[in-house]
Amino acid sequence: SFDNTLKVWDMETGKELRTLRGHRRSVEAVAVTPEGLVISGSWDNTLKVWDMETGKELRTLRGHSREVKAVAVTPEGLVISRSGDKTLKLWDIETGKELHTLRGHSSFVRAVAVTPEGLVISRSRDNTLKVLDIQTAELLTTFTADYPIWCCAVSGDGRTVVAGDKSGRVSFLRLEGL
The missing domain is CATH 2.40.10.480 (Thrombin, subunit H)
Structure with a gap:
């Protein structure tokens, strides 16, 4: 959201359960792993990994030089992020390690x-x-x-x-x- 947060809602009641705070700029992208971890991407050029049940921030992934605009989870549980820096990055969210940087586009992905x-x-x-x-x-x-x-x-x-x-x-x- 534009207030730099993520909100967790109860879909049955419509009640807000918690607010995840940690990004320094707007949050533009979010994905959820099969294990229930939340991955968020922000205009602060980072991704954050969250425990959805507790709201605790588990780690911050740094490597993009521009805003993170989209995230996706692979079948193996790895995360792909795309950025205004014209790259895709593959991450191991358990370790926070960047595995690959994928290039090839001449404009924003x-x-x-x-x-x-x-x-x-x-x-x-x-x-x-x-x-x-x-x-x-x-x-x-x-x-x-x-x-x-x-x-x-x-x-x-x-x-x-x-x-x-x-x-x-x-x-x-x-x-x-x-």
Whole structure:
């Protein structure tokens, strides 16, 4: 939120359970791991790992030189962050260690998604959608659109990426054979 916090709510009652404080600037991104840890990304260039049940901040992940705009959790429980610094970073949240920095976009990375097989899908204002291997940081393929790609999502079976661009066109990209 713009007040630099995260709020935990009881979905049945609508009651606020706790407020997570620790970021120095607005919080723009959040993801939850299967174990119930909350990962937040902020305009203070950091990610924070929280225990949702207690509200305790467990660690701060530093490495981006600009704001963190999105986070996603991989099937292995690793975290991918994307930033205004045109990079994606892969993190081990148990240790706080940065495992890889993924580069390749010439403009801001706007969104990130992860397939069940561990491929990272990133989209950028440079009109590209890139598919990368999480473990090796290898670029597997690039899709270039005629217009900026605004959104992308991975199908439930992990085999298709759906991307929408500024013109209103929706593209379906098959990942088989990568």
